[in-house]
Amino acid sequence: MSLVSVVARENFVTVMSDGRVQDKVGTIQEDYQKFVQLSPNLFLAFTGHAEPAEALLKAFEIQGFKNMLPEMAFEQFNFLITGLIKAFISKSPYKLLMAYGGVNEKNEVVVYYINSLDLSCDHYSPKGNDINVICLGNGHATSPLLGTYLNRTGSDTPQQILSAQRMLNDHVAELDESVNKHTFQLIIEKLEK
Structure with a gap:
């Protein structure tokens, strides 16, 4: 099914995904990033079937929400994306797990998880x-x-956490053919005051 890990601390959030996409026949892509950075302070990550996730992102863009992100309050985004996900994904027969968040306008790290x-x-x-x-x-x-792994690497910096996330990804890739060792990563940090 894939692996995306999100780790949130008070001052930053890290996201890591593997790159493998499979269908019923087998592997169809090895370098598919399973998250998007919607703005400098906001990400959306997903696992499950790629088609409904891509359709949701396309609907998000068609509705013009992506262009409104720089001016949109985080809670407004949360309300919009939650509504879109619930309306859109509830009609899909596919399982989709999503996480989204980042740094809100109050300069706080906030992360949400939704199970379709x-x-x-x-x-x-x-x-x-x-x-x-x-x-x-x-x-x-x-x-x-x-x-x-976080106990081994430490968890004070984004780089330490990404190291632990990579160790996790590599471990899972050894055991699960739906996960590969080709990873993508993202760091979103709070603004210094």
Whole structure:
């Protein structure tokens, strides 16, 4: 199914995805980035079937929302994207897991997780030493393993966390043919005051 990991700290968020896309027959692409940076402070990541995710992104652009992002408050974006996801994805027979977030207009790191099967939505806004981890795809079983890797690499800087995320990705790629070792990464950091 793929692997996308998102780690949020009080001052930054990191995103890493593998690049493999498969269909019923086999692998169709090895270098597909499973997240988009919608603005300098905002990302949207997904696993599951690529078609509904791409259709959702296309609908987002067609509606003109992408052009409005620089002026749009984060909560407005959350309301819009949640509504689009719930309306659009609920009609799809495919499983799609999504995470989105970044740094809001209050200069706070905020991350959301949505599961298309039950339309559940979780919200994270780490404070102090909090570390919020979201693993999409092979996620729930891999979250504790990412914690182990974070203990090895440290978790104070984006580079330390990306190192742990790469270790997780490589481990999962050894065990699961739907994940490869070709990774993409993103860092979004709070503005210094």
